[in-house]
Amino acid sequence: MISAAAARTHADELPPALRETLKRAERLEWWNIAWTISIIVVMGLVLGQSQTMKTAWIEDTLGLVPPIAFLVAARMERTGQRSRKFPFGFERVNGLGFFLASIALAGTGALLLWDSAMTLIKAEHATVGSVRILGRDIWLGWLMIAAQVYAMIPPMIIGRKELPLAEQLSDKLLHTDALMNKANWMTGAAGIAGIVGLGLGWWWADSVAAAFISFDILHDGLTAIRSSTAELVDGAPRALASAKLSDEAEEVRKLLEQRYPGATIRLRETGRLIRAEVHGVHPPRDYDGPEGHWPGEPERNWRLAQVSFVPDAKDK
């Protein structure tokens, strides 16, 4: 039998405004999936023999991983109740999704780098022929450019809309999806440069452009992997956009060190929440809950979900 308090979901404990932000992010991700599927179909129709276009198509398909992971995690946060099998609920599903999304992002960068390097090494001359539409012969490159322009616009808009939501929610999975969208539109730009280059007879143009962009994507992916694995192994909370320590968590640590001198402070992150352990001291008589230990703006105090005290064994 689970008590009413235990049956609450993780999302129930978030402020109402934040729950609304979470729903907005979910709606945006549904749009993201719909647009990405349409891009996969359009790109698939004009692939031709171009290896760069095939790579861009695979990347667009990989772009489905972060939004799907986000929607699964958000749904479990909203509806997954604590149970005997999952007594801590499902707030860490977001961290697991962040790990999967970071793998997809790094994979996208690695794939692009591999493809462009192999094309340059083998000196492959991509063939872009023509098709006859309504009695006119049209160079397939024009259709590829049109498809790439179409493939660039939704990720550019959706990625920009995701960033403020990711900051409000402290959601690294959503932030990684914004990076994935950036990777997709940058790959599209490289693809256009490549097709124009092919038209001018520069067979190497698209590979060189793609190789430059792949370093940026790979760097973002590897940073996200470092940050997500840190979360999975209970490392200290990391910043939203880098593997450096989170400023908010560092402020919490400083406040706890000031308030409990001599104590050992351990912080970790579970999804979007920070949890603190204060080792070596008893809880104060006037303990005012985690929110009383939040040093920043009050509207962000939901981030600190727990402050636990672990006295030394001899003091117990």
Added chain:
Amino acid sequence: MLARLDDDGVDLVIAPFRKGTLLETSAALSPPLATSGHGEKAIEWRAAMKNGENRWISLVEASARDAGARR
């Protein structure tokens, strides 16, 4: 003759190809100029060109479509 496409010695080879021939990845093939036989055993006469010569390929493709349409 097909091997010489890569050596810049030959610009175009017109030859019979079986449908779905693997050569399609190592050389650019035009649309069929003519077809003999039916089904899987059909033989298609196509122009083969060096990969990457895109303007030349587009020109030959357009001519091949015109030739195929006249037959």
